[in-house]
Amino acid sequence: MGDWSFFGKLLLGMGLFLALMGLVVLLMGKLFSIGRLPGDIYIQKGNFTFYFPLVSSLLLSLILTIVLNLIFRR
Template sequence: MTGFGKIFIVIGIVFILIGVIWTFIGKLPGDLTFRRGNTTVYFPIMTSIVVSIVLSLIFYIIGKIR
């Protein structure tokens, strides 16, 4: 198996884990939602932080594999 194949396996596993967690949690605490009338504004602050951390870990692992 090449290094490129391992990278895709790691990314796939990470996406599966994120999908499972997202299914059970839905929206993270720290995500702000404002509703007024027919308008809803959603600020996914905590979700953005979690996605940033996960992507940083993925790129760190890819850097170590190379």
């Protein structure tokens, strides 16, 4: 077969990355009010609730684009 140790290291790395990203998301929720910015669409009528974080998504995309460009810049 192939080299299974590489596959194991890859899975372990991805798991650690996902755990770290989960921790970052939890901390961001506590420290910053992202998700309830002006421009996010929130509709509540009776027992129906619709929430679309439009501005929050755009802001998160912009931040991730800047960070990833700084990391992967050559």
